[in-house]
Structure formats: C-alpha cells, structure tokens
Amino acid sequence: MTTTAPLPRTGPITGVAAEARAVVKTYGHGETQVRALDHADVTIPAGHFTAVMGPSGSGKSTLVHALAGLDTIDSGQVLLGGTDLTTLTEEDRTRLRRDRIGFVFQSFNLVPSLTAAENIALPLTLAGTRPDPAWQTTLVDVVGLTDRLTHRPTELSGGQQQRVAVARALISRPEIVFADEPTGNLDSRAGQAVLGLLRYASAELGQTVVMVTHDPSAASHADRVVFLADGRVVDELTDPTPAAVLATMSGLTQE
Numbered sequence: 001m002t003t004t005a006p007l008p009r010t011g012p013i014t015g016v017a018a019e020a021r022a023v024v025k026t027y028g029h030g031e032t033q034v035r036a037l038d039h040a041d042v043t044i045p046a047g048h049f050t051a052v053m054g055p056s057g058s059g060k061s062t063l064v065h066a067l068a069g070l071d072t073i074d075s076g077q078v079l080l081g082g083t084d085l086t087t088l089t090e091e092d093r094t095r096l097r098r099d100r101i102g103f104v105f106q107s108f109n110l111v112p113s114l115t116a117a118e119n120i121a122l123p124l125t126l127a128g129t130r131p132d133p134a135w136q137t138t139l140v141d142v143v144g145l146t147d148r149l150t151h152r153p154t155e156l157s158g159g160q161q162q163r164v165a166v167a168r169a170l171i172s173r174p175e176i177v178f179a180d181e182p183t184g185n186l187d188s189r190a191g192q193a194v195l196g197l198l199r200y201a202s203a204e205l206g207q208t209v210v211m212v213t214h215d216p217s218a219a220s221h222a223d224r225v226v227f228l229a230d231g232r233v234v235d236e237l238t239d240p241t242p243a244a245v246l247a248t249m250s251g252l253t254q255e
C-alpha cells in the first residue's frame with residue numbers, strides 16, 4: 001500500500017451513518033419460524049470502522065443485510081443517513097444501494113469478463129457516470145494494483161481480487177461500505193492487506209466501514225466491535241484487542 005500523499009476525506013467524521021432501531025426479522029412460518037433479529041438496536045458512527053461479531057446464527061448477516069437495504073424487515077426502523085429504508089420501494093432501495101453503499105463480499109464477486117480497471121469502475125458505469133480520474137488513480141495506488149489494471153479476475157490472486165473489490169466499493173465514495181467476511185477466503189497475509197485497506201479507508205479517507213467477521217484478529221482492526229447474540233446487540237468494545245474480542249466472544253452463548 002502506498003501512503004505517500006495525504007488524501008481527501010470522503011465525508012464527515014462525526015454523526016451517525018446508519019442506525020437499526022428495534023429491528024425484528026423472521027424467516028419461515030409456524031413451527032419452523034426463526035427470529036433472526038429480535039429487536040436489534042445498533043448505531044453506526046460515520047467515519048468509523050465497526051466490526052460485527054457473534055456466534056453462528058446470531059443474526060450478523062441479517063443485520064447487515066437490513067442496514068444495507070438488501071432485505072426488508074418485519075418491524076422496527078433502518079436509517080441510512082436521513083433515509084428510512086423501511087419506507088422505500090424495492091426500486092428505490094436498489095437505487096439507494098447503487099448510489100450510496102459499497103459492498104465487499106467474501107467471494108469477491110468480480111465480473112469475470114471485465115478487467116480490474118473495469119471492475120473498479122463498474123458501480124459508476126452502472127450509474128451512468130465516470131470515475132473522477134484523480135480519485136481512481138489514488139485508489140488504484142492505495143490498493144496496490146497499478147500494474148494489474150488490465151488483468152481479468154482469473155489472472156489475479158485471491159488477495160488481488162479482493163483488493164479490486166475494495167477499490168470498487170470505494171470508487172463512488174459511498175456513505176457506507178459493508179464488508180461481509182472480506183478475509184474469509186484469503187490466507188493470512190492477503191487478509192492482513194485487505195484489513196489494512198479497510199482501516200486506511202476509514203482512518204485516512206473518512207470512509208464509514210461495517211465488517212462482519214468471525215475472526216477476533218480481523219475484528220481488532222476496527223475502532224469498535226458490536227457483538228450479537230440471539231438476534232440482538234448484547235455487547236460492544238471500543239479500540240478492541242484480539243484478546244478482548246476473544247474473551248467477549250467466549251462469554252456469549254448461543255442456543
């Protein structure tokens with residue numbers, strides 16, 4: 001990662017980027033019904049790097065999908081900036097995701113037929129706009145892909161593909177970037193590089209980042225970790241260390 005020049009902040013570093021209020025989400029019906037979120041409350045501060053942890057099945061993905069407008073909820077409120085997502089139509093949510101949110105997935109989700117440069121620019125291409133050349137150059141430099149821009153995903157390592165995905169998530173300077181297990185398919189060195197980038201995006205660019213992870217060491221890169229159990233936020237840590245995250249996780253029980 002090249003960090004020579006100071007970079008412009010992408011947004012405010014104070015205030016609230018997103019909020020879930022008393023969110024309930026159930027799947028299925030009758031006896032097979034599962035309450036994935038059970039009055040979950042969380043506040044995501046703008047410009048911070050927040051990690052979401054919790055035992056398997058505690059509702060992490062469901063919470064992040066609700067915050068990102070990927071899924072509807074049964075009751076409660078989800079706010080992104082000043083927008084209440086629960087009042088939006090499907091079409092408006094789709095547009096909001098495209099225009100205001102960046103995503104990084106465990107499985108990279110790059111378009112195989114496009115080069116790294118084209119993948120990075122894709123959110124803007126889809127929105128009918130073009131990247132700001134200076135910002136694109138800066139991002140490509142930050143993620144260390146300057147000499148890989150004409151490569152297609154199959155010609156890149158997993159770590160390089162995920163760095164393309166991080167640049168793609170940042171290219172439109174979204175209000176919030178959601179990363180769902182971004183290091184889950186990477187070896188530890190490539191994982192460290194991706195975590196370093198997310199941390200850099202937040203600390204140096206003012207980017208709000210929310211990351212779901214199972215890994216205490218990954219979570220310790222965040223400013224704050226929120227812990228879910230049984231569909232609710234039950235604890236949080238500020239300036240986490242891997243040991244503190246592990247200790248908190250050990251104290252959580254899941255049916």
Ligand SMILES: Nc1ncnc2c1ncn2[C@@H]1O[C@H](COP(=O)(O)OP(=O)(O)OP(=O)(O)O)[C@@H](O)[C@H]1O
Nearest residue numbers: 027028034036054055056057058059060061062063
């Ligand atoms: N589409 C679905 N249909 C039915 N049940 C679901 C669905 N998605 C999630 N669930 C259930 O909701 C609960 C919460 O799931 P969720 O994926 O949010 O948990 P998680 O904490 O992200 O788990 P993991 O760490 O294993 O990925 C689980 O009991 C899960 O089985």
